[in-house]
Amino acid sequence: MRQPATTDVAREQACTACALAPFCQATRAAPLPGAAVERGRMLAPGEVLFREGQPQAALYALRAGCLAASVADGCGGAHIVRFLLPGDVAGLDAHGGARHRSSARSVGASEVCELRAWHVDVLCAMRPALGAHLDACVARELDDAQRHAAALARLDATQRVARFLLRMARRGGGGAGGIALPMGRRELGEHLGLTMETTSRLLTGFKARGWIGLPPHGVVIRDAAALERAACQPHDP
Amino acid sequence: MRQPATTDVAREQACTACALAPFCQATRAAPLPGAAVERGRMLAPGEVLFREGQPQAALYALRAGCLAASVADGCGGAHIVRFLLPGDVAGLDAHGGARHRSSARSVGASEVCELRAWHVDVLCAMRPALGAHLDACVARELDDAQRHAAALARLDATQRVARFLLRMARRGGGGAGGIALPMGRRELGEHLGLTMETTSRLLTGFKARGWIGLPPHGVVIRDAAALERAACQPHDP
DNA sequence: CGCGATCTTGAACACGGTCAACTGACGTGG
DNA sequence: CCACGTCAGTTGACCGTGTTCAAGATCGCG
Numbered sequence: 188m189r190q191p192a193t194t195d196v197a198r199e200q201a202c203t204a205c206a207l208a209p210f211c212q213a214t215r216a217a218p219l220p221g222a223a224v225e226r227g228r229m230l231a232p233g234e235v236l237f238r239e240g241q242p243q244a245a246l247y248a249l250r251a252g253c254l255a256a257s258v259a260d261g262c263g264g265a266h267i268v269r270f271l272l273p274g275d276v277a278g279l280d281a282h283g284g285a286r287h288r289s290s291a292r293s294v295g296a297s298e299v300c301e302l303r304a305w306h307v308d309v310l311c312a313m314r315p316a317l318g319a320h321l322d323a324c325v326a327r328e329l330d331d332a333q334r335h336a337a338a339l340a341r342l343d344a345t346q347r348v349a350r351f352l353l354r355m356a357r358r359g360g361g362g363a364g365g366i367a368l369p370m371g372r373r374e375l376g377e378h379l380g381l382t383m384e385t386t387s388r389l390l391t392g393f394k395a396r397g398w399i400g401l402p403p404h405g406v407v408i409r410d411a412a413a414l415e416r417a418a419c420q421p422h423d424p
Numbered sequence: 425m426r427q428p429a430t431t432d433v434a435r436e437q438a439c440t441a442c443a444l445a446p447f448c449q450a451t452r453a454a455p456l457p458g459a460a461v462e463r464g465r466m467l468a469p470g471e472v473l474f475r476e477g478q479p480q481a482a483l484y485a486l487r488a489g490c491l492a493a494s495v496a497d498g499c500g501g502a503h504i505v506r507f508l509l510p511g512d513v514a515g516l517d518a519h520g521g522a523r524h525r526s527s528a529r530s531v532g533a534s535e536v537c538e539l540r541a542w543h544v545d546v547l548c549a550m551r552p553a554l555g556a557h558l559d560a561c562v563a564r565e566l567d568d569a570q571r572h573a574a575a576l577a578r579l580d581a582t583q584r585v586a587r588f589l590l591r592m593a594r595r596g597g598g599g600a601g602g603i604a605l606p607m608g609r610r611e612l613g614e615h616l617g618l619t620m621e622t623t624s625r626l627l628t629g630f631k632a633r634g635w636i637g638l639p640p641h642g643v644v645i646r647d648a649a650a651l652e653r654a655a656c657q658p659h660d661p
Numbered sequence: 662c663g664c665g666a667t668c669t670t671g672a673a674c675a676c677g678g679t680c681a682a683c684t685g686a687c688g689t690g691g
Numbered sequence: 692c693c694a695c696g697t698c699a700g701t702t703g704a705c706c707g708t709g710t711t712c713a714a715g716a717t718c719g720c721g
Contacts, residue, residue: 258570262583262656266574280566283559288567312552322520325562329517330525332569333495337503339576340617344709346499372668380577385709387669403718419499422708581677609700622677624701640686659676 198250198298201273207248209320210302210310223310224248225301230293236277238290243281245301249273252297253369256280257377258289267378269331270294270370272358282325295369339380342421347379348389349418352399356408365400365407393417435487435535438510444485446557447539447547460547461485462538467530473514475527480518482538486510489534490606493517494614495526504615506568507531507607509595519562532606576617579658584616585626586655589636593645602637602644630654 205211211224227250230236236247239259254271268289271277277299280288311318338347355366368375372390373383390406393399398414400407408414417423442448448461464487467473473484476496491508505526508514514536517525548555575584592603605612609627610620627643630636635651637644645651654660 258567258574260571260574260578262579262658264578266570266577268570268573280563280570283556283561283563288563289570315549318555319520322559322562324520325559325566326517326520326525329562329566329569330495332566332573333503333505333517333526334497336505336569336573336576337495337497339573340503340614341497341501342499371666377577382710383668384670384711387667388709391669421499619678620700621679621702624699625677628701 198273201250204274205248205250205300206274206276206324207246207300207302209317210307211248211300223302223306225303226250228299228301230297230299232293232295234293236291236293236299237287239287241287242285243278243287243304245278245303246307247277247291247299247301249275249277250298250300253294253367254297254299255292255294255370255374255378256289257292265290265377266380267374269328269335270378276324279321279325279328282321294374344379344381344385345389345423346418346421347381348386348393349414351375351379352393352406352408353411353414353418355406356411365402365405367405369404435510438487441511442485442487442537443511443513443561444483444537444539446554447544448485448537460539460543462540463487465536465538467534467536469530469532471530471534473528473530473536474524476524478524479522480515480524480541482515482540483544484514484528484536484538486512486514487535487537490531490604491528491534491536492531492607492611492615493526493528502527502614503617504611506565506572507615513561516558516562516565519558531611581616581618581622582626582660583655583658584618585623585630586651588612588616589630589643589645590648590651590655592643593648602639602642604642606641 202208202211207224230252236254237244249271251273254275254277255267256269256271256277257265257267259265271291277291278287281304307321311321338350342350352366355368370378371383372386375381376383376386379386390399390401393414394401396410396413398408398410398417400409439445439448444461467489473491474481486508488510491512491514492504493506493508493514494502494504496502508528514528515524518541544558548558575587579587589603592605607615608620609623612618613620613623616623627636627638630651631638633647633650635645635647635654637646
């Protein structure tokens with residue numbers, strides 16, 4: 188739960204559940220033509236993987252660390268649409284088009300595998316199942332985005348933070364005992380539509396009630412049932 | 425601008441810009457095998473086209489009227505993710521999966537064309553360009569959803585309403601002079617993350633400043649520049 | 662040790678929600 | 692034809708949540 192767990196163990200865990208596994212030599216029984224996935228590119232903290240409007244160069248599978256996907260709000264600000272954890276794919280926002288519609292930035296240090304865009308096209312043309320797999324990934328992102336919008340529109344701050352923690356836990360954000368929270372309070376707020384201050388207050392509030400623990404750069408969930416309750420009923424003191 | 429303009433003229437306008445045109449006999453030079461699109465199914469006001477969790481039966485192209493796409497918020501409420509206008513496609517949320525992840529309800533009376541799901545698969549397998557076309561439609565929906573989330577998270581009520589009006593105008597929600605607003609204030613609020621009252625206040629506020637006119641079931645934009653300004657700078661009296 | 666960034670905590674304010682009353686359009690039935 | 696009911700929209704007064712501004716705590720790092 189310290190800084191990004193870039194051990195070999197963590198990387199291999201990510202690979203078995205990686206969304207690009209069907210494209211990857213390392214995890215396939217039947218080999219694919221050509222060396223599909225280029226592995227192990229490192230990203231420095233804050234480094235930008237791609238930016239809104241840029242032509243799509245590749246798909247990226249996150250092996251270790253954490254990425255933030257964001258879109259500009261047209262008024263000088265940006266909203267973090269989602270956080271990517273090991274095993275997730277970045278760059279699918281350009282699927283069916285040629286240009287990225289969102290940006291991706293590394294939170295802390297990260298490691299990604301690259302699958303060149305032209306390679307994606309070639310492989311999907313040869314194996315229709317691969318194209319369908321990507322379609323399913325995009326559909327899941329669409330569903331995510333719509334549910335996120337629904338949460339922003341209808342839930343109060345407490346519900347949003349509680350849901351976020353439960354979701355991170357369900358996604359296995361760190362496995363043993365605690366969830367890793369590599370992003371700062373400000374970035375958390377930029378994702379949940381809250382200010383840094385409100386986010387901080389709510390987290391310490393949860394901690395004060397014994398629902399969570401707050402080690403540095405992480406969270407441990409102590410009372411999931413209480414969080415589930417808070418995630419649904421509005422206006423709970 | 426009265427009730428849904430279900431004239432033949434309006435229908436044909438929708439057809440030329442329809443997102444399912446590549447699948448439709450009526451608009452293609454080169455015919456497709458089989459009668460692909462079944463045209464002209466009528467929907468009563470409030471009628472549900474499909475619901476979250478149901479298996480996907482078809483894609484639907486809206487010919488006339490207006491649909492509301494919504495997702496449940498998990499707490500007994502629902503959020504309207506977007507409004508569909510003539511020429512838009514409904515049902516793409518199940519692309520790459522088998523079940524709908526959102527619901528679609530008719531606002532007022534509507535008319536849709538159906539393209540059976542199995543037919544979509546067959547045609548996409550035969551003509552890869554058709555599959556790519558649908559991918560592009562899904563990508564646009566994803567982008568829409570993410571920008572909508574950004575607006576809900578970072579913009580105040582005035583900015584959201586102003587943007588909504590400009591967007592509707594840009595989408596050609598009714599052509600000559602005025603935009604059709606078939607949905608009620610409540611539904612408008614359910615889309616913008618506001619209450620009926622706030623939505624009403626802001627619209628009448630815009631009208632009082634001469635920025636818009638408010639005929640029944642519609643809006644006319646009188647000062648687009650002022651709305652653009654309001655859409656960006658926050659907290660304007 | 663001291664500087665800077667991140668996080669926490671406090672107090673006052675304002676935006677938008679809530680509750681409530683009122684208006685006007687429409688449709689039904691006496 | 693008007694009385695009546697309903698429903699969508701409008702308007703007003705009040706209040707609460709989350710923001711804003713500001714000060715202090717905590718930690719990492721040179």
